[in-house]
Amino acid sequence: MQKRNQQTNQPMNFSQKSGGKSATPSKTNTTQNLGVAGLRKILVAAGIASLCASCQSPQTPTATTTPGSSPAVAPAATPVAVSTPGDPNTVKIVSMLPMTGSALGQSQTMVNGIKQALAETDSKACDGKIKIEYEVLDDATAAAGKWDPSQVTSNSNKVAADGSVVAVIGHYNSGAAKLSIPVLNQVNVVMISPANTYPGLTKPGKGEPKEPNVYYPAGTRNFTRVVPADDLQGSVAGNWAKSLGVQKVFILDDQELYGKGIADVFEATAKKLGIQVLGREGIDIKASDYKALMNKIKALNPDMIYFGGTTQSNAGQIIKDMRNVGMAADAVKFMGPDGIKEQALIDAGGKDAEGVYATFGGLPPKELTGEGAKWYEGYKAKYNAEPEAYAAYAYEAAKVAIGAINKVCKNDRAAIRDAVLATKDFNGVLGNWSFDANGDTSLTVMSGNVVKGGKWEFVSALKAE
Numbered sequence: 001m002q003k004r005n006q007q008t009n010q011p012m013n014f015s016q017k018s019g020g021k022s023a024t025p026s027k028t029n030t031t032q033n034l035g036v037a038g039l040r041k042i043l044v045a046a047g048i049a050s051l052c053a054s055c056q057s058p059q060t061p062t063a064t065t066t067p068g069s070s071p072a073v074a075p076a077a078t079p080v081a082v083s084t085p086g087d088p089n090t091v092k093i094v095s096m097l098p099m100t101g102s103a104l105g106q107s108q109t110m111v112n113g114i115k116q117a118l119a120e121t122d123s124k125a126c127d128g129k130i131k132i133e134y135e136v137l138d139d140a141t142a143a144a145g146k147w148d149p150s151q152v153t154s155n156s157n158k159v160a161a162d163g164s165v166v167a168v169i170g171h172y173n174s175g176a177a178k179l180s181i182p183v184l185n186q187v188n189v190v191m192i193s194p195a196n197t198y199p200g201l202t203k204p205g206k207g208e209p210k211e212p213n214v215y216y217p218a219g220t221r222n223f224t225r226v227v228p229a230d231d232l233q234g235s236v237a238g239n240w241a242k243s244l245g246v247q248k249v250f251i252l253d254d255q256e257l258y259g260k261g262i263a264d265v266f267e268a269t270a271k272k273l274g275i276q277v278l279g280r281e282g283i284d285i286k287a288s289d290y291k292a293l294m295n296k297i298k299a300l301n302p303d304m305i306y307f308g309g310t311t312q313s314n315a316g317q318i319i320k321d322m323r324n325v326g327m328a329a330d331a332v333k334f335m336g337p338d339g340i341k342e343q344a345l346i347d348a349g350g351k352d353a354e355g356v357y358a359t360f361g362g363l364p365p366k367e368l369t370g371e372g373a374k375w376y377e378g379y380k381a382k383y384n385a386e387p388e389a390y391a392a393y394a395y396e397a398a399k400v401a402i403g404a405i406n407k408v409c410k411n412d413r414a415a416i417r418d419a420v421l422a423t424k425d426f427n428g429v430l431g432n433w434s435f436d437a438n439g440d441t442s443l444t445v446m447s448g449n450v451v452k453g454g455k456w457e458f459v460s461a462l463k464a465e
Contacts, residue, residue: 082187085164091125091411092133092162093118093401095394096155096170096180098140098147102344103172103312109388110194111136113395114169116375116382117402125402126409132402133164139176146312147173156180160187166416167192167401169394173310174198175257177223181215185222190417192400193225194393197233197338197361198261202438206231207261212438222417224439226396226430228361228446230258232464233337234265236446237306237359238273240462241266241335244357246303248276252318254309255282262337263308270306278302285313290321298327305332310339316348319356329355341389341449341456349451356451357459362430363447364458365392372429396428 085091095114097107114134123132137155141148152171159165160183168184168191171177177196184191200207201215201223216222241249249270253263260282270277278300283290297305305322309315319334335357346353365376365387375395379387403426404419424434433443448459 082161083163085411087131087164088411089129090131090133090164091166091405092135092164093167093169093398094135094137094159094162094165096137096139096152096159096168096176097172098312099136099138100140100142101145101312102348103140103146103310103342105344106342106388106390107172109383109385109391110169110172110394112379112383113194113387113391113393114398116379117395117398121402125405130405130409132405135165139171139173146310147171147176149176149179152176152179153183156183160184160189164411165189166405166411166413167420169194169397169401171196172390173256173258174201174261177201178215178257181223182217185216185218185220188218188220188413188417189222190401190404190413190420191223192397192420193223193227194397195227195338195390196225196258197227197230198257199229199231199265200257200261201225201229202440203229203231204438220417221421221437221439224400224420224423224435226393226400226433226441226443227390228444228464229440230262230337230361231265232444233359233361233446234262235269236462236464237262237266237335237337238269238275240357240359240448241270241304241306241333242273242275244304244333246275246333248278248300248302249304249306250278250297250300250302251280252305252307252309253280253282254285254307254313256309256313258337258339259307259309259313261308263306266306266308283309283314283318285309287314287317290314290318291325294318294321294325294327297322298325298332302327302332305334307334307336307340309336311342311345311348313339315340315345316350316353319349320352323352333357335359338389343388343456346451346454346456353451354454358449358456359462360389360447360449362389362393362443363445363461364389364449364456367447367458367461368392368429370431371427372431375429392429396430399428400426 097110099107118134125132139147139152139155141151168189172195174196200211202212251263251267253260267277307315338360341358341360368376400420400423404416407419408415421435426433433441444464446462448462449456450459
């Protein structure tokens with residue numbers, strides 16, 4: 001197990017890991033089923049094949065999906081033509097992040113990190129022979145207030161059809177990645193994620209039975225992530241809760257791919273550690289309040305509420321109602337994953353966010369050392385602001401993409417994909433790390449954080465053994 005070479009904080013070592021499949025949640029309410037439907041095969045009629053026989057570029061699958069589809073179901077696909085790049089010496093990197101809604105603050109710092117990486121090479125590669133363009137795509141809508149399946153589908157098809165695009169940085173939400181990975185997979189476009197942490201996207205035996213292969217219809221991997229997955233983070237959270245003295249916990253999740261997945265791992269770990277799970281419930285993220293639910297939980301006398309979800313899943317309202325019914329921060333802790341570790345959670349929760357705990361799949365920007373510390377100071381100087389948690393990961397993802405383009409030195413999607421997946425001993429702002437065969441990072445150091453004085457404050461490095 002490779003350690004973070006630039007780590008100076010002494011991590012808290014945990015020997016207990018989350019093993020195999022997650023435990024089944026207590027059925028205090030029906031939660032969304034993560035069953036996997038098989039990918040429908042691409043149907044290419046003879047007439048279409050004949051029509052495109054003279055095209056220079058391969059065909060691209062078009063994804064279609066519905067907002068209510070099962071989280072583990074990959075999108076259906078029909079073929080469309082891929083454009084021929086106008087300039088063979090110009091390639092494009094695209095980010096797909098939620099630029100609308102409360103995730104904008106987090107996403108904007110990720111975009112800043114990507115731009116920072118490109119600026120360091122003047123947006124060029126291969127000794128100036130290759131020009132790199134960058135396009136920002138919004139995978140959220142105002143109507144949804146967060147990532148939107150239809151928008152993800154539209155963006156994925158646009159990227160797949162644009163022959164100049166050779167790499168994608170995204171998504172922020174794992175549910176969005178589930179939809180776009182299969183579309184990009186069939187046209188050899190690599191995705192490097194700074195934030196997707198659902199294990200089933202990459203790891204056999206950590207999600208549903210057909211995962212992750214269902215997301216890779218072409219039979220090759222095209223998805224990587226520079227952040228550790230939730231099978232590690234959920235386990236670390238359970239161990240951290242135990243070390244904080246938690247004996248009884250009630251678990252909530254937002255019924256989305258990321259939130260339910262990490263809550264499953266947390267629940268399994270808590271039970272192994274002897275923490276009593278008082279109940280489990282999937283919430284309606286559109287609810288105006290959760291006072292009735294909070295009163296029900298209060299009657300069970302928990303030490304902590306664990307929420308698997310994001311700020312955009314109404315985490316702020318949950319915290320407000322928890323405190324309003326009398327579950328004070330000094331008596332009942334509230335903990336969530338990295339999906340709530342952003343300024344937007346503090347803005348949403350107000351004074352009630354004080355004392356909220358969150359794990360993060362890495363170290364906060366301020367705690368990075370070596371190259372990471374240099375990057376942190378450079379970011380603050382360039383943007384005159386503190387970066388949010390994932391800015392460093394977006395910067396790292398961009399550096400990996402640029403490095404792969406430098407190795408290939410032409411518009412060759414498959415070759416650039418292979419170069420990204422072959423990344424080994426990368427000495428970046430996150431430390432020295434490699435991608436494994438699944439596209440997962442070798443890094444395992446995470447962090448525990450708490451809201452104190454209206455700001456997120458680093459507590460300790462946490463390490464999964």
